[in-house]
Amino acid sequence: MREMDLHLSLSARGYSDIVQPMITVRNLEKHYGGKSVLRDLSFSVQEGEIFGIVGRSGAGKSTLLRCFNGLTTYDGGSVQVRGREVGALSDAGLRELRRDMGMVFQDFSLMSRKNVFENVAFPLRIWDAGQSRGTIEARVMELLEIVDLADKRLERVQNLSGGQKQRIGIARALALNPKILLCDEATSALDPDTTLNILELLQDVNVRFKLTLIVVTHQREVVKRLCHRMLLLDKGAGLCLGRTEDLFLDPPEDLRRFADTEYTFIPGGLNIRVMFPRAISRQAVITDMARSLDLSFSIVGGKLERYRDHVLGFLIINVACEHVERVCSYMTDKNLPWEVLADDHDACQRPE
Ligand SMILES: Nc1ncnc2c1ncn2[C@@H]1O[C@H](COP(=O)(O)OP(=O)(O)OP(=O)(O)O)[C@@H](O)[C@H]1O
Ligand SMILES: [Mg+2]
Structure with missing residues (x-):
């Protein structure tokens, strides 16, 4: 498992003022039967x-989430939420824990025949029995304002779109002022535009309420857009852990397979991947290089991607052997991260 620049990630991403662990997992083991x-x-x-x-599907993502809120037991290791061992909690302790954790699901899990108001009021009525109607009403309306659905409060849930349903799911999950929001494939049933919309809402509540979000997804676009850090799971094992943009800009082999960043390389010359980290993403790096060195390159592939609030990317260029040395020293001089990709030919002397 690889942990990249944890300290850098915390200070660079605007949550450096609050760094106490919310959840700590150590040597966690879980079996189902013999598996x-x-x-x-x-x-x-x-x-x-x-x-x-x-x-991928079956990797153990949902099971891991259920270990956090005590919906499933674990067989070894430790899961601590705000310093308390989940496996050792009494029933009362578990109730308290779950109250602190809102949950958002792929299938929304709403009461479809009830109206929007009743769905959001539900946890308040269950957990805070005895509250006055006025208090509940005020809280529900506050929540519906946050998710921008106040005008739909009397609408039956079954008449709403997927995106609207998920907004209600989020409002309901926030009802008891949780410290943590667990999202299990919250956008997997939504189209791309609606997904972006929901991701913006999740980003908004993260900042507004200093809420910790655990986002389970098999969609790499979701993790890139939303997550400060990520853990890649495969068959229950953690393959890599780190800051999202670092991992995607320079993916370890396991993530490369998950991220599907395979390209067909041009034979001859050297295929070089040039990364565009945050500080230089807006510069026309390649055209500057072509102009400065008076060279042209073939572009093999590349991608500009949105990571949270900025655009980053990489470009794969094919450089003729005779220019490799100049190109590589130019990139090194300019502090551009680069790597040689294809090594299945001996056409060029590979630079160190
Ligand atoms: N209650 C259960 N009893 C037995 N096996 C289970 C149970 N729940 C999950 N599993 C198994 O545990 C493994 C992990 O399942 P889990 O649901 O955590 O995966 P996931 O990563 O969330 O997958 P998906 O992306 O499809 O939701 C799978 O092999 C699954 O079949
Ligand atoms: Mg799952």
Whole structure:
């Protein structure tokens, strides 16, 4: 498992003032029957952080979430939420824990025949029995304002769009002022525009309420847009852990497979991937280089991607052998991260 620049990530991302771990997982093990579904997982999630858990179907993402809120037991290791061992909590302790954790689901899990108001009021009525009608009404309306659905309060849920339903799911999850929001594939049933809309809302509540978000997803776009850090799970094991943009800009082999960043390289010359980190993403790096060196390059592939609030990316260029040395020393001089990609030919002397 690889942890990249944790301290840098915390100070660079605006939640440096609050760094106490919200959740700490150590050597976590979980079996179903004889089958191991979580294997020796260790990581922590900081207060105020948006933490992504990604991986293919069956990787153990939902099981891991259920270990956090005590909906499932674990067989080894430790899960602590705000310093308390989840497996050792009494029933009363578990109730308290779950109250602090809102949950948002892929299928919304709403009462479809009830109206919007009743759905959001539900946790308030269950958990805070005895509150006056006026108090509940005020809180529900406050929540519906946050998710921008106040005008739909009397509408039946079954008449709403997927995006609207998920907004209600989020309002309901926020009803009891949780410290943590667990989102299990919250946008997987939505179209791309609606997904962006919901991601913006989640980003908004993270900042507004200093809420810690754990976001389970198999969609890499979601994790790139939303998450400060991410953990890649495969068959219950943690393959890599780190700051999202660092991992995607320079993906370890396991993430590369998940991220599907494979290209067909041009034979001959050298294929070089040039990364565009935050500080230089807006400069026309390649055209500057072409102009300065008076060279042209073939572009093999590349991508500009949105990571939270800025655009980053990489470009793969094919450089003729005779220019490789000049190009590589130019990139090194300019502090551009680069790497040679294809090594299946001996056409060029590979630079160090
Ligand atoms: N209650 C259960 N009993 C037995 N096996 C289970 C149970 N719940 C999950 N599993 C198994 O544990 C493994 C992890 O399942 P989990 O639901 O956590 O995966 P996931 O990463 O959330 O997948 P998906 O992306 O499809 O939701 C799977 O092999 C699954 O079949
Ligand atoms: Mg799941």
